[in-house]
Amino acid sequence: MVVSRAEIERLRTEADTIFTRLERVTAALERARTEQGDHWDRRELDLDLETPTGETIGVTLDLDRSAAENAQKRYERASELESKLAQREAVAGKLAPVPAEPLAYLVLYHLAATDGDGSRSMAGDLDADHDRVADHCTELISSGLVAVDREQTPTTYRLTDDGRDVLDLLADRDGKETFLRWLDDPRTLARRLSRGGPDYPRMTAAELGLDLAHVRHCYRAMEAIGLVRIYEGSIIKGTERKLKPKTETHRKHTYYVTTDVTDRILRDLEDA
Structure with missing residues:
Protein backbone atom coordinates (compact mmCIF):
# COMPACT_ATOMS: atom_id res chain seq x y z
CA MET A 1 0.00 0.00 0.00
CA VAL A 2 1.29 3.47 -0.92
CA VAL A 3 1.42 5.85 2.02
CA SER A 4 -0.43 9.08 1.27
CA ARG A 5 -1.06 12.33 3.09
CA ALA A 6 -4.76 11.80 2.42
CA GLU A 7 -4.67 8.57 4.46
CA ILE A 8 -2.77 10.28 7.28
CA GLU A 9 -5.27 13.14 7.35
CA ARG A 10 -8.18 10.66 7.31
CA LEU A 11 -6.83 8.84 10.36
CA ARG A 12 -6.29 12.07 12.29
CA THR A 13 -9.73 13.38 11.35
CA GLU A 14 -11.30 10.16 12.60
CA ALA A 15 -9.30 10.34 15.83
CA ASP A 16 -10.25 13.98 16.43
CA THR A 17 -13.89 13.16 15.72
CA ILE A 18 -13.96 10.21 18.13
CA PHE A 19 -12.48 12.34 20.90
CA THR A 20 -14.95 15.19 20.34
CA ARG A 21 -17.83 12.69 20.33
CA LEU A 22 -16.42 10.55 23.13
CA GLU A 23 -19.67 10.09 25.06
CA ARG A 24 -21.63 9.06 21.98
CA VAL A 25 -18.93 6.64 20.81
CA THR A 26 -18.64 5.12 24.30
CA ALA A 27 -22.41 4.65 24.48
CA ALA A 28 -22.53 3.09 21.00
CA LEU A 29 -19.76 0.62 21.88
CA GLU A 30 -21.41 -0.35 25.17
CA ARG A 31 -24.77 -0.84 23.47
CA ALA A 32 -23.23 -2.93 20.67
CA ARG A 33 -21.57 -5.20 23.23
CA THR A 34 -24.97 -6.09 24.69
CA GLU A 35 -26.73 -6.67 21.37
CA GLU A 44 -16.10 -4.07 14.65
CA LEU A 45 -18.84 -1.44 14.77
CA ASP A 46 -19.59 0.98 11.93
CA LEU A 47 -20.77 4.37 13.13
CA ASP A 48 -21.53 7.71 11.46
CA LEU A 49 -20.15 10.72 13.33
CA GLU A 50 -20.04 14.46 12.79
CA THR A 51 -16.52 15.88 12.56
CA PRO A 52 -15.48 19.04 14.45
CA THR A 53 -15.99 20.94 11.16
CA GLY A 54 -19.55 19.68 10.73
CA GLU A 55 -19.06 16.96 8.11
CA THR A 56 -20.47 13.46 8.52
CA ILE A 57 -17.99 10.59 8.22
CA GLY A 58 -18.18 6.86 8.79
CA VAL A 59 -15.76 5.26 11.25
CA THR A 60 -15.12 1.60 12.00
CA LEU A 61 -14.57 1.00 15.71
CA ASP A 62 -12.80 -1.92 17.38
CA LEU A 63 -15.30 -3.52 19.79
CA ASP A 64 -12.46 -4.70 22.03
CA ARG A 65 -11.14 -1.18 22.60
CA SER A 66 -12.57 1.80 24.43
CA ALA A 67 -13.53 4.97 22.57
CA ALA A 68 -10.31 6.68 23.69
CA GLU A 69 -8.23 3.66 22.66
CA ASN A 70 -9.86 3.65 19.21
CA ALA A 71 -8.85 7.28 18.77
CA GLN A 72 -5.34 6.79 20.14
CA LYS A 73 -4.75 3.84 17.80
CA ARG A 74 -5.50 6.12 14.85
CA TYR A 75 -3.11 8.81 16.09
CA GLU A 76 -0.36 6.21 16.46
CA ARG A 77 -1.00 4.79 13.00
CA ALA A 78 -1.00 8.29 11.48
CA SER A 79 2.39 9.04 13.07
CA GLU A 80 3.78 5.73 11.82
CA LEU A 81 2.60 6.42 8.27
CA GLU A 82 3.92 9.98 8.39
CA SER A 83 7.37 8.66 9.25
CA LYS A 84 7.23 6.19 6.34
CA LEU A 85 6.06 8.92 3.99
CA ALA A 86 8.94 11.18 5.01
CA GLN A 87 11.41 8.40 4.21
CA ARG A 88 9.75 7.78 0.85
CA GLU A 89 9.63 11.49 -0.04
CA ALA A 90 13.34 11.82 0.74
CA VAL A 91 14.01 9.68 -2.35
CA ALA A 92 10.87 9.91 -4.48
CA GLY A 93 10.06 13.56 -3.88
CA LYS A 94 6.72 14.55 -5.38
CA LEU A 95 6.43 11.10 -6.98
CA ALA A 96 6.00 9.52 -3.53
CA PRO A 97 2.18 9.18 -3.89
CA VAL A 98 2.58 7.00 -7.00
CA PRO A 99 3.13 3.24 -6.56
CA ALA A 100 6.74 2.44 -7.49
CA GLU A 101 5.64 0.39 -10.50
CA PRO A 102 5.83 1.48 -14.18
CA LEU A 103 2.29 0.15 -14.72
CA ALA A 104 0.95 2.68 -12.20
CA TYR A 105 2.44 5.50 -14.28
CA LEU A 106 0.91 4.01 -17.42
CA VAL A 107 -2.50 4.11 -15.70
CA LEU A 108 -2.04 7.85 -15.05
CA TYR A 109 -1.02 8.56 -18.65
CA HIS A 110 -3.88 6.41 -19.97
CA LEU A 111 -6.44 8.30 -17.88
CA ALA A 112 -5.00 11.60 -19.06
CA ALA A 113 -5.33 10.51 -22.68
CA THR A 114 -8.85 9.06 -22.38
CA ASP A 115 -10.33 11.49 -19.83
CA GLY A 116 -11.54 8.51 -17.81
CA ASP A 117 -11.83 4.77 -18.30
CA GLY A 118 -12.75 1.48 -16.61
CA SER A 119 -10.17 -0.91 -15.21
CA ARG A 120 -10.90 -3.72 -17.68
CA SER A 121 -10.62 -1.40 -20.65
CA MET A 122 -7.35 -0.04 -19.26
CA ALA A 123 -5.98 -3.54 -18.72
CA GLY A 124 -6.71 -4.38 -22.36
CA ASP A 125 -5.13 -1.20 -23.72
CA LEU A 126 -2.08 -1.53 -21.48
CA ASP A 127 -1.70 -5.27 -22.08
CA ALA A 128 -1.77 -5.80 -18.32
CA ASP A 129 -3.36 -8.10 -15.77
CA HIS A 130 -6.74 -6.70 -14.74
CA ASP A 131 -6.25 -7.35 -11.02
CA ARG A 132 -2.97 -5.43 -11.02
CA VAL A 133 -4.57 -2.49 -12.82
CA ALA A 134 -7.49 -2.51 -10.37
CA ASP A 135 -5.08 -2.62 -7.41
CA HIS A 136 -3.12 0.34 -8.77
CA CYS A 137 -6.36 2.28 -9.26
CA THR A 138 -7.24 1.66 -5.61
CA GLU A 139 -3.79 2.86 -4.49
CA LEU A 140 -3.99 5.93 -6.73
CA ILE A 141 -7.42 6.77 -5.30
CA SER A 142 -5.97 6.51 -1.78
CA SER A 143 -3.15 8.85 -2.85
CA GLY A 144 -5.61 11.38 -4.24
CA LEU A 145 -4.27 11.10 -7.81
CA VAL A 146 -7.33 9.34 -9.23
CA ALA A 147 -11.05 9.74 -8.53
CA VAL A 148 -13.71 7.09 -9.06
CA ASP A 149 -17.20 7.48 -10.52
CA ARG A 150 -19.21 4.49 -9.29
CA GLU A 151 -22.42 5.75 -10.90
CA GLN A 152 -20.98 4.95 -14.31
CA THR A 153 -21.23 1.41 -15.66
CA PRO A 154 -18.61 0.07 -15.57
CA THR A 155 -16.96 1.98 -12.72
CA THR A 156 -14.94 4.79 -14.29
CA TYR A 157 -11.65 6.21 -13.03
CA ARG A 158 -10.53 9.76 -13.74
CA LEU A 159 -7.37 11.76 -13.17
CA THR A 160 -7.55 14.41 -10.42
CA ASP A 161 -5.76 17.75 -10.49
CA ASP A 162 -3.07 16.22 -8.26
CA GLY A 163 -2.70 13.40 -10.78
CA ARG A 164 -2.21 15.92 -13.58
CA ASP A 165 0.38 17.71 -11.45
CA ALA A 171 7.34 16.48 -18.30
CA ASP A 172 10.23 18.42 -16.73
CA LEU A 180 15.06 7.27 -12.67
CA ARG A 181 16.43 7.71 -9.15
CA TRP A 182 13.31 6.15 -7.61
CA LEU A 183 12.58 3.17 -9.87
CA ASP A 184 15.40 0.63 -10.12
CA ASP A 185 14.36 -1.33 -13.23
CA PRO A 186 13.72 1.69 -15.48
CA ARG A 187 17.09 3.08 -14.39
CA THR A 188 18.76 -0.25 -15.25
CA PRO A 198 18.93 -0.08 -29.34
CA ASP A 199 17.24 -3.04 -27.67
CA TYR A 200 13.82 -4.68 -27.66
CA PRO A 201 11.75 -5.94 -24.69
CA ARG A 202 12.08 -9.69 -25.21
CA MET A 203 15.88 -9.59 -25.37
CA THR A 204 16.05 -7.18 -22.42
CA ALA A 205 13.86 -9.49 -20.32
CA ALA A 206 15.84 -12.60 -21.26
CA GLU A 207 19.27 -11.11 -20.61
CA LEU A 208 18.34 -9.34 -17.36
CA GLY A 209 16.13 -12.14 -16.03
CA LEU A 210 13.07 -9.90 -15.76
CA ASP A 211 9.41 -10.61 -16.46
CA LEU A 212 8.60 -9.75 -20.09
CA ALA A 213 5.32 -7.97 -19.29
CA HIS A 214 7.11 -5.88 -16.66
CA VAL A 215 9.85 -4.92 -19.13
CA ILE A 235 18.41 -1.31 -40.19
CA ILE A 236 20.51 -0.92 -37.04
CA LYS A 237 24.21 -0.46 -37.75
CA GLY A 238 26.75 -2.44 -35.79
CA THR A 239 28.29 0.78 -34.50
CA GLU A 240 24.94 1.69 -32.94
CA ARG A 241 24.29 -1.57 -31.13
CA LYS A 242 27.05 -2.63 -28.77
CA LEU A 243 24.72 -5.05 -26.95
CA LYS A 244 24.92 -7.58 -29.77
CA PRO A 245 27.61 -6.51 -32.25
CA LYS A 246 26.81 -7.35 -35.87
CA THR A 247 27.55 -5.55 -39.10
CA GLU A 248 23.88 -4.65 -39.19
CA THR A 249 20.56 -5.81 -37.73
CA HIS A 250 17.34 -5.79 -39.75
CA ARG A 251 14.71 -4.48 -37.38
CA LYS A 252 12.07 -7.16 -36.73
CA HIS A 253 10.99 -5.92 -33.30
CA THR A 254 10.18 -2.61 -31.61
CA TYR A 255 13.57 -1.30 -30.54
CA TYR A 256 14.02 1.46 -27.98
CA VAL A 257 16.80 4.01 -27.54
CA THR A 258 17.37 6.63 -24.86
CA THR A 259 16.55 10.28 -25.48
CA ASP A 260 19.17 13.01 -25.19
CA VAL A 261 17.76 14.20 -21.87
CA THR A 262 18.06 10.66 -20.45
CA ASP A 263 21.71 10.43 -21.49
CA ARG A 264 22.41 13.74 -19.75
CA ILE A 265 20.56 12.64 -16.59
CA LEU A 266 22.50 9.36 -16.46
CA ARG A 267 25.81 11.20 -16.78
CA ASP A 268 24.80 13.50 -13.93
CA LEU A 269 23.78 10.54 -11.76
CA GLU A 270 27.13 8.86 -12.34
CA ASP A 271 29.00 12.07 -11.51
CA ALA A 272 26.99 12.69 -8.33
Whole structure:
Protein backbone atom coordinates (compact mmCIF):
# COMPACT_ATOMS: atom_id res chain seq x y z
CA MET A 1 0.00 0.00 0.00
CA VAL A 2 1.29 3.47 -0.92
CA VAL A 3 1.42 5.85 2.02
CA SER A 4 -0.43 9.08 1.27
CA ARG A 5 -1.06 12.33 3.09
CA ALA A 6 -4.76 11.80 2.42
CA GLU A 7 -4.67 8.57 4.46
CA ILE A 8 -2.77 10.28 7.28
CA GLU A 9 -5.27 13.14 7.35
CA ARG A 10 -8.18 10.66 7.31
CA LEU A 11 -6.83 8.84 10.36
CA ARG A 12 -6.29 12.07 12.29
CA THR A 13 -9.73 13.38 11.35
CA GLU A 14 -11.30 10.16 12.60
CA ALA A 15 -9.30 10.34 15.83
CA ASP A 16 -10.25 13.98 16.43
CA THR A 17 -13.89 13.16 15.72
CA ILE A 18 -13.96 10.21 18.13
CA PHE A 19 -12.48 12.34 20.90
CA THR A 20 -14.95 15.19 20.34
CA ARG A 21 -17.83 12.69 20.33
CA LEU A 22 -16.42 10.55 23.13
CA GLU A 23 -19.67 10.09 25.06
CA ARG A 24 -21.63 9.06 21.98
CA VAL A 25 -18.93 6.64 20.81
CA THR A 26 -18.64 5.12 24.30
CA ALA A 27 -22.41 4.65 24.48
CA ALA A 28 -22.53 3.09 21.00
CA LEU A 29 -19.76 0.62 21.88
CA GLU A 30 -21.41 -0.35 25.17
CA ARG A 31 -24.77 -0.84 23.47
CA ALA A 32 -23.23 -2.93 20.67
CA ARG A 33 -21.57 -5.20 23.23
CA THR A 34 -24.97 -6.09 24.69
CA GLU A 35 -26.73 -6.67 21.37
CA GLN A 36 -26.59 -9.49 18.88
CA GLY A 37 -25.54 -8.80 15.31
CA ASP A 38 -22.95 -9.37 12.60
CA HIS A 39 -20.66 -6.84 14.30
CA TRP A 40 -19.57 -9.74 16.51
CA ASP A 41 -18.27 -11.65 13.48
CA ARG A 42 -15.90 -8.80 12.63
CA ARG A 43 -15.62 -7.50 16.19
CA GLU A 44 -16.10 -4.07 14.65
CA LEU A 45 -18.84 -1.44 14.77
CA ASP A 46 -19.59 0.98 11.93
CA LEU A 47 -20.77 4.37 13.13
CA ASP A 48 -21.53 7.71 11.46
CA LEU A 49 -20.15 10.72 13.33
CA GLU A 50 -20.04 14.46 12.79
CA THR A 51 -16.52 15.88 12.56
CA PRO A 52 -15.48 19.04 14.45
CA THR A 53 -15.99 20.94 11.16
CA GLY A 54 -19.55 19.68 10.73
CA GLU A 55 -19.06 16.96 8.11
CA THR A 56 -20.47 13.46 8.52
CA ILE A 57 -17.99 10.59 8.22
CA GLY A 58 -18.18 6.86 8.79
CA VAL A 59 -15.76 5.26 11.25
CA THR A 60 -15.12 1.60 12.00
CA LEU A 61 -14.57 1.00 15.71
CA ASP A 62 -12.80 -1.92 17.38
CA LEU A 63 -15.30 -3.52 19.79
CA ASP A 64 -12.46 -4.70 22.03
CA ARG A 65 -11.14 -1.18 22.60
CA SER A 66 -12.57 1.80 24.43
CA ALA A 67 -13.53 4.97 22.57
CA ALA A 68 -10.31 6.68 23.69
CA GLU A 69 -8.23 3.66 22.66
CA ASN A 70 -9.86 3.65 19.21
CA ALA A 71 -8.85 7.28 18.77
CA GLN A 72 -5.34 6.79 20.14
CA LYS A 73 -4.75 3.84 17.80
CA ARG A 74 -5.50 6.12 14.85
CA TYR A 75 -3.11 8.81 16.09
CA GLU A 76 -0.36 6.21 16.46
CA ARG A 77 -1.00 4.79 13.00
CA ALA A 78 -1.00 8.29 11.48
CA SER A 79 2.39 9.04 13.07
CA GLU A 80 3.78 5.73 11.82
CA LEU A 81 2.60 6.42 8.27
CA GLU A 82 3.92 9.98 8.39
CA SER A 83 7.37 8.66 9.25
CA LYS A 84 7.23 6.19 6.34
CA LEU A 85 6.06 8.92 3.99
CA ALA A 86 8.94 11.18 5.01
CA GLN A 87 11.41 8.40 4.21
CA ARG A 88 9.75 7.78 0.85
CA GLU A 89 9.63 11.49 -0.04
CA ALA A 90 13.34 11.82 0.74
CA VAL A 91 14.01 9.68 -2.35
CA ALA A 92 10.87 9.91 -4.48
CA GLY A 93 10.06 13.56 -3.88
CA LYS A 94 6.72 14.55 -5.38
CA LEU A 95 6.43 11.10 -6.98
CA ALA A 96 6.00 9.52 -3.53
CA PRO A 97 2.18 9.18 -3.89
CA VAL A 98 2.58 7.00 -7.00
CA PRO A 99 3.13 3.24 -6.56
CA ALA A 100 6.74 2.44 -7.49
CA GLU A 101 5.64 0.39 -10.50
CA PRO A 102 5.83 1.48 -14.18
CA LEU A 103 2.29 0.15 -14.72
CA ALA A 104 0.95 2.68 -12.20
CA TYR A 105 2.44 5.50 -14.28
CA LEU A 106 0.91 4.01 -17.42
CA VAL A 107 -2.50 4.11 -15.70
CA LEU A 108 -2.04 7.85 -15.05
CA TYR A 109 -1.02 8.56 -18.65
CA HIS A 110 -3.88 6.41 -19.97
CA LEU A 111 -6.44 8.30 -17.88
CA ALA A 112 -5.00 11.60 -19.06
CA ALA A 113 -5.33 10.51 -22.68
CA THR A 114 -8.85 9.06 -22.38
CA ASP A 115 -10.33 11.49 -19.83
CA GLY A 116 -11.54 8.51 -17.81
CA ASP A 117 -11.83 4.77 -18.30
CA GLY A 118 -12.75 1.48 -16.61
CA SER A 119 -10.17 -0.91 -15.21
CA ARG A 120 -10.90 -3.72 -17.68
CA SER A 121 -10.62 -1.40 -20.65
CA MET A 122 -7.35 -0.04 -19.26
CA ALA A 123 -5.98 -3.54 -18.72
CA GLY A 124 -6.71 -4.38 -22.36
CA ASP A 125 -5.13 -1.20 -23.72
CA LEU A 126 -2.08 -1.53 -21.48
CA ASP A 127 -1.70 -5.27 -22.08
CA ALA A 128 -1.77 -5.80 -18.32
CA ASP A 129 -3.36 -8.10 -15.77
CA HIS A 130 -6.74 -6.70 -14.74
CA ASP A 131 -6.25 -7.35 -11.02
CA ARG A 132 -2.97 -5.43 -11.02
CA VAL A 133 -4.57 -2.49 -12.82
CA ALA A 134 -7.49 -2.51 -10.37
CA ASP A 135 -5.08 -2.62 -7.41
CA HIS A 136 -3.12 0.34 -8.77
CA CYS A 137 -6.36 2.28 -9.26
CA THR A 138 -7.24 1.66 -5.61
CA GLU A 139 -3.79 2.86 -4.49
CA LEU A 140 -3.99 5.93 -6.73
CA ILE A 141 -7.42 6.77 -5.30
CA SER A 142 -5.97 6.51 -1.78
CA SER A 143 -3.15 8.85 -2.85
CA GLY A 144 -5.61 11.38 -4.24
CA LEU A 145 -4.27 11.10 -7.81
CA VAL A 146 -7.33 9.34 -9.23
CA ALA A 147 -11.05 9.74 -8.53
CA VAL A 148 -13.71 7.09 -9.06
CA ASP A 149 -17.20 7.48 -10.52
CA ARG A 150 -19.21 4.49 -9.29
CA GLU A 151 -22.42 5.75 -10.90
CA GLN A 152 -20.98 4.95 -14.31
CA THR A 153 -21.23 1.41 -15.66
CA PRO A 154 -18.61 0.07 -15.57
CA THR A 155 -16.96 1.98 -12.72
CA THR A 156 -14.94 4.79 -14.29
CA TYR A 157 -11.65 6.21 -13.03
CA ARG A 158 -10.53 9.76 -13.74
CA LEU A 159 -7.37 11.76 -13.17
CA THR A 160 -7.55 14.41 -10.42
CA ASP A 161 -5.76 17.75 -10.49
CA ASP A 162 -3.07 16.22 -8.26
CA GLY A 163 -2.70 13.40 -10.78
CA ARG A 164 -2.21 15.92 -13.58
CA ASP A 165 0.38 17.71 -11.45
CA VAL A 166 2.39 14.47 -11.31
CA LEU A 167 2.34 14.20 -15.11
CA ASP A 168 3.33 17.87 -15.40
CA LEU A 169 6.27 17.15 -13.10
CA LEU A 170 7.35 14.21 -15.26
CA ALA A 171 7.34 16.48 -18.30
CA ASP A 172 10.23 18.42 -16.73
CA ARG A 173 13.82 17.26 -16.44
CA ASP A 174 13.70 17.19 -12.63
CA GLY A 175 10.70 14.86 -12.72
CA LYS A 176 12.43 12.56 -15.19
CA GLU A 177 15.53 12.44 -13.00
CA THR A 178 13.46 11.69 -9.89
CA PHE A 179 11.72 8.85 -11.73
CA LEU A 180 15.06 7.27 -12.67
CA ARG A 181 16.43 7.71 -9.15
CA TRP A 182 13.31 6.15 -7.61
CA LEU A 183 12.58 3.17 -9.87
CA ASP A 184 15.40 0.63 -10.12
CA ASP A 185 14.36 -1.33 -13.23
CA PRO A 186 13.72 1.69 -15.48
CA ARG A 187 17.09 3.08 -14.39
CA THR A 188 18.76 -0.25 -15.25
CA LEU A 189 17.06 -0.30 -18.67
CA ALA A 190 18.02 3.30 -19.36
CA ARG A 191 21.68 2.63 -18.55
CA ARG A 192 21.64 -0.50 -20.70
CA LEU A 193 20.28 1.39 -23.70
CA SER A 194 22.53 4.39 -23.18
CA ARG A 195 25.66 2.22 -23.12
CA GLY A 196 24.67 -0.52 -25.54
CA GLY A 197 22.37 1.04 -28.10
CA PRO A 198 18.93 -0.08 -29.34
CA ASP A 199 17.24 -3.04 -27.67
CA TYR A 200 13.82 -4.68 -27.66
CA PRO A 201 11.75 -5.94 -24.69
CA ARG A 202 12.08 -9.69 -25.21
CA MET A 203 15.88 -9.59 -25.37
CA THR A 204 16.05 -7.18 -22.42
CA ALA A 205 13.86 -9.49 -20.32
CA ALA A 206 15.84 -12.60 -21.26
CA GLU A 207 19.27 -11.11 -20.61
CA LEU A 208 18.34 -9.34 -17.36
CA GLY A 209 16.13 -12.14 -16.03
CA LEU A 210 13.07 -9.90 -15.76
CA ASP A 211 9.41 -10.61 -16.46
CA LEU A 212 8.60 -9.75 -20.09
CA ALA A 213 5.32 -7.97 -19.29
CA HIS A 214 7.11 -5.88 -16.66
CA VAL A 215 9.85 -4.92 -19.13
CA ARG A 216 7.25 -3.90 -21.70
CA HIS A 217 5.53 -1.72 -19.12
CA CYS A 218 8.89 -0.20 -18.18
CA TYR A 219 9.63 0.76 -21.77
CA ARG A 220 6.11 2.09 -22.39
CA ALA A 221 6.17 4.18 -19.22
CA MET A 222 9.63 5.50 -20.06
CA GLU A 223 8.43 6.37 -23.57
CA ALA A 224 5.42 8.24 -22.15
CA ILE A 225 7.70 10.19 -19.80
CA GLY A 226 10.16 11.00 -22.58
CA LEU A 227 13.08 8.89 -21.36
CA VAL A 228 13.17 6.56 -24.37
CA ARG A 229 11.88 6.66 -27.91
CA ILE A 230 11.23 4.02 -30.54
CA TYR A 231 14.13 3.50 -32.93
CA GLU A 232 12.85 4.57 -36.35
CA GLY A 233 15.37 3.09 -38.76
CA SER A 234 14.78 -0.21 -40.55
CA ILE A 235 18.41 -1.31 -40.19
CA ILE A 236 20.51 -0.92 -37.04
CA LYS A 237 24.21 -0.46 -37.75
CA GLY A 238 26.75 -2.44 -35.79
CA THR A 239 28.29 0.78 -34.50
CA GLU A 240 24.94 1.69 -32.94
CA ARG A 241 24.29 -1.57 -31.13
CA LYS A 242 27.05 -2.63 -28.77
CA LEU A 243 24.72 -5.05 -26.95
CA LYS A 244 24.92 -7.58 -29.77
CA PRO A 245 27.61 -6.51 -32.25
CA LYS A 246 26.81 -7.35 -35.87
CA THR A 247 27.55 -5.55 -39.10
CA GLU A 248 23.88 -4.65 -39.19
CA THR A 249 20.56 -5.81 -37.73
CA HIS A 250 17.34 -5.79 -39.75
CA ARG A 251 14.71 -4.48 -37.38
CA LYS A 252 12.07 -7.16 -36.73
CA HIS A 253 10.99 -5.92 -33.30
CA THR A 254 10.18 -2.61 -31.61
CA TYR A 255 13.57 -1.30 -30.54
CA TYR A 256 14.02 1.46 -27.98
CA VAL A 257 16.80 4.01 -27.54
CA THR A 258 17.37 6.63 -24.86
CA THR A 259 16.55 10.28 -25.48
CA ASP A 260 19.17 13.01 -25.19
CA VAL A 261 17.76 14.20 -21.87
CA THR A 262 18.06 10.66 -20.45
CA ASP A 263 21.71 10.43 -21.49
CA ARG A 264 22.41 13.74 -19.75
CA ILE A 265 20.56 12.64 -16.59
CA LEU A 266 22.50 9.36 -16.46
CA ARG A 267 25.81 11.20 -16.78
CA ASP A 268 24.80 13.50 -13.93
CA LEU A 269 23.78 10.54 -11.76
CA GLU A 270 27.13 8.86 -12.34
CA ASP A 271 29.00 12.07 -11.51
CA ALA A 272 26.99 12.69 -8.33
